[in-house]
Amino acid sequence: MDPKVSKADAALDKMRAEKRLKSVEDRRVASEVFxxxxxxxxxxxxxxxxxxxxxxxxxxxxxxxxxxxxxxxxxxxxxxxxxxxxxxxxxxxxxxxxxxxxxxxxxxxxxxxxxxxxxxxxxxxxxxxxxxxxxxxxxxxxxxxxxxFIGDEDGNPAPTLRNQPPEKPEKCFETLINAMKKMYHDAKLVHGDLSGYNILNHNEEPVIIDVSQSVVTDHPISRELLERDIDNIIRDFKKFGVFATHDEIKQKIIEK
Ligand SMILES: Nc1ncnc2c1ncn2[C@@H]1O[C@H](COP(=O)(O)OP(=O)(O)O)[C@@H](O)[C@H]1O
Ligand SMILES: [Mg+2]
Structure with missing residues (x-):
């Protein structure tokens, strides 16, 4: 047999097998969710x-x-x-x-x-x-x-900050630190899983999502979670060219 044909056949077989696997996987996920x-x-x-x-x-x-x-x-x-x-x-x-x-x-x-x-x-x-x-x-x-739903009118969801870095990182960072401060003092909550993955970039406005694990500030682990959130945000914004220290940000959030 022409080796080119057999190679193409093999590739086709592999694709079919992968497709089958994918549909089995889709069905498994579907039955798990629904x-x-x-x-x-x-x-x-x-x-x-x-x-x-x-x-x-x-x-x-x-x-x-x-x-x-x-x-x-x-x-x-x-x-x-x-x-x-x-x-x-x-x-x-x-x-x-x-x-x-x-x-x-x-x-x-x-x-x-x-x-x-x-x-x-x-x-x-x-x-x-x-x-x-x-x-x-x-x-x-x-x-x-x-x-x-956070997204546009055509139904496209807003990307995460990870997927779409802010055009004005300094401004976005300030908005976020302010939001963390309001969350701490006014909502009396600590997010607990804050990072660029749980912040959507909605037309250059940061929208915080995924607050299921957020804890009240008098929860025994709230301090530990706040420290981690601060570290994550500093790490992510460093990639966008914004530099800040942990203590400086913590001070900003905690002081009234
Ligand atoms: N209200 C929403 N509007 C648009 N997209 C959303 C919304 N909530 C979540 N998403 C999308 O779904 C993803 C997962 O949501 P999230 O609440 O973070 O759940 P998970 O626990 O799986 O991390 C987000 O990264 C975002 O892309
Ligand atoms: Mg999430």
């Missing part, structure tokens, strides 16, 4: 007018998937669905235990995830009340959180 109870939750949200269509995946994370949803009135919402099976229960339990707002004393995984989603919803509201730029939450139901 288990029976999650589907029921989505149906309920649809029946209550919160959601019409779920139509595009924005992100597949370690614990949650984020989709675009079309709301009844036609506008887009972000739909964050926590996968019960891949959630980190130990972490959730640890963070929730020290939070006086939650009285969940359970080992039940589903109940823990539901509390976790409720925590993200409440944290977003606290941030909004403190005038911090975060997506406005719509509703939390079981393991599903609906919130304002």
């Amino acid at each position: 288990d029976k109870l999650t589907l029921e939750t989505l149906y309920k949200l649809a029946n209550n007018g919160y959601l019409n269509i779920l139509n595009g995946a924005i992100s597949t994370g370690k614990e949650a998937n984020v989709f675009k949803g079309i709301h009844d009135k036609g506008h887009i919402v972000a739909v964050k669905i926590y996968r019960i099976n891949t959630s980190d229960f130990k972490k959730m339990q640890y963070y929730i235990q020290g939070d006086p707002r939650f009285k969940v004393r359970t080992n039940n995984k589903r109940q823990l995830v539901n509390a976790w989603v409720n925590k993200e919803f409440r944290n977003l509201n606290r941030c909004l009340e403190a005038d911090i730029n975060v997506p406005e939450p719509v509703i939390a139901k079981n393991n599903v959180l609906l919130m304002e």
Whole structure:
């Protein structure tokens, strides 16, 4: 046989096999996200007018998937669905235990995830009340959180700061430090996973997301988390050419 043909055949076979694998993988992920109870939750949200269509995946994370949803009135919402099976229960339990707002004393995984989603919803509201730029939450139901979609009118989600560095890094940095300060003093929360991955660049305005693990300032680990957030932000902004020291930033955030 012509060696060129057999090589092409082999490449084609490989492509087909990869495609098959990918569709098996897609199905596995789909069945992991859309288990029976999650589907029921989505149906309920649809029946209550919160959601019409779920139509595009924005992100597949370690614990949650984020989709675009079309709301009844036609506008887009972000739909964050926590996968019960891949959630980190130990972490959730640890963070929730020290939070006086939650009285969940359970080992039940589903109940823990539901509390976790409720925590993200409440944290977003606290941030909004403190005038911090975060997506406005719509509703939390079981393991599903609906919130304002951050993106353009054509449905393109805003990129993360990691993917799209700010055009004016100094200004963006200042805005962020201010947001961290408001979060600390007014919302009385520490983000706990702040970095360029959890900040969206929405037309050059930073929008903070992913506040499920954010803790109240009197949580025993809040100081430790604040120190880590400061380090992450300094490290990411160094890449954008902004230089600051840990102590200087900490001082700015903590002083009234
Ligand atoms: N409200 C939103 N609007 C647009 N995109 C979003 C929104 N929330 C999350 N995303 C996208 O989904 C990704 C994952 O969301 P995130 O809340 O950080 O979950 P994870 O726990 O998986 O990190 C984000 O990096 C962002 O690209
Ligand atoms: Mg995230």
